[in-house]
Amino acid sequence: MKRLKNWDNKTWLSSITYISQFNKFLKNRINLNKNSKILDIGCGRANIISALQKKYKFRKKPIGIDIVANKDVKKNIVFKKIGALKYLKRQEKYDLILIKQTIHFFSKSGLNRLLNLAQKSLNNKGKILIFSLKTKNNKIPCFKKMRKNLEKSLKRDEVLFKIIKNNLKKISYTNFNFKVSISKQKYIRMIKERYISCLLNMSNKEINLGISEIKSKYKNQIKFTDTLKCISYRK
């Protein structure tokens, strides 16, 4: 798969409101304090752990790892450009391992290894929180070909959820909902920049056709709910 670079590049996913609502959601799931050690796997520009660092001023800065090093990764965290499987072999221990919208990049066996290593990298009472797009009735605005690719990827995610359940066993589920209101113009820019992995392998022609479809299908302001399934595991 080609590399994803614009996921959180000035999109609602990097907006102050999104990050603050997301971190409020985290707060209800895990007790963080100055001594908490955090690892964000597939951190992108590290907006989430950067905001957490500002709030909690952790003694050990949160670590964010990603296979892509974006030039505007947040500076108040420790960023490492490295694949998750390689990094987790160090077996350092964390209180929170966050894996947000990243599992779909792994093969089935890769995900098994990831979960295995992540469990071994947890402190006593540590938590793994996995976030992934909800698979049923997903509201992300799409053109036809994009929807087809997205549905295919969400079907595969359901298989990955089964792997997570078999591997982690003691898990609980909740949903994180974010109400998005975005201008059509901005959303078209996101599509052009291939913000989501179901757009990565499309030709320019397919993207341009899709944009015409979005132009005629949606009003000037696009509103929808972005829902993530949250899978929580506690050691």
Ligand SMILES: C[S@@+](CC[C@H](N)C(=O)[O-])C[C@H]1O[C@@H](n2cnc3c(N)ncnc32)[C@H](O)[C@@H]1O
């Ligand atoms: C959809 S983005 C999510 C970014 C961020 N977690 C967020 O929610 O805003 C997925 C990220 O996972 C990264 N990624 C993919 N495979 C990875 C791997 N094996 N190890 C570490 N990061 C990976 C991608 O480069 C990308 O930045």
